[in-house]
Amino acid sequence: MRRFTLFAAVVSLVSFNQLAKADEPKKPSAAEHATVGTMTACAKACGECALACDMCAAHCATMLAEGKREHLKAMQTCQDCAAICGTAACIMAKNGPFSDLICTACADACKRCGDQCETMKDDAMMKKCAEECRKCETACRAMLKGQAQDHKH
Numbered sequence: 001m002r003r004f005t006l007f008a009a010v011v012s013l014v015s016f017n018q019l020a021k022a023d024e025p026k027k028p029s030a031a032e033h034a035t036v037g038t039m040t041a042c043a044k045a046c047g048e049c050a051l052a053c054d055m056c057a058a059h060c061a062t063m064l065a066e067g068k069r070e071h072l073k074a075m076q077t078c079q080d081c082a083a084i085c086g087t088a089a090c091i092m093a094k095n096g097p098f099s100d101l102i103c104t105a106c107a108d109a110c111k112r113c114g115d116q117c118e119t120m121k122d123d124a125m126m127k128k129c130a131e132e133c134r135k136c137e138t139a140c141r142a143m144l145k146g147q148a149q150d151h152k153h
Helices: 002-023 032-065 067-094 097-117 123-150
Strands: none
Touching: 002 097, 032 067, 032 123, 067 097, 067 123, 097 123
16 A cells, blocks of 8 residues: 555656646747747838828828829728738737738738838838838738748748
8 A cells, every 4th residue: 555655656747747747837949039039120110101101191191282193092092002011010019810811911012002102212201111011011021931931941
């Protein structure tokens, strides 16, 4: 009986240690840490681009009010791009399950918005918007590339 009690005590102690270790937070691997950094950079770029696009859309509205009709398409493009980038920033910040989908859409929207704003690059606001769109597109594509590589492993 004494051996059984000792054996039971050892088994209980080992089981308890395993349970305690299960509650410890897992340290991310180097690859996971790199992915978190890429996603954080992407979320930040998306947020900054959303802000730039919103500011540019407001600028275009002012230009339209002054009769500069060439700003209509840019205003609409910036409004849509800002909405997509803002959503992407939120989803990327929490590593949401649709991060790949929104990041693809965001990169494509930024490409189109950047192209549109570049047609009026003599205007400082339009130039700034195009630059932010290029940064965001690059960050989204880098994040997507990193995710694709993670899924291969």
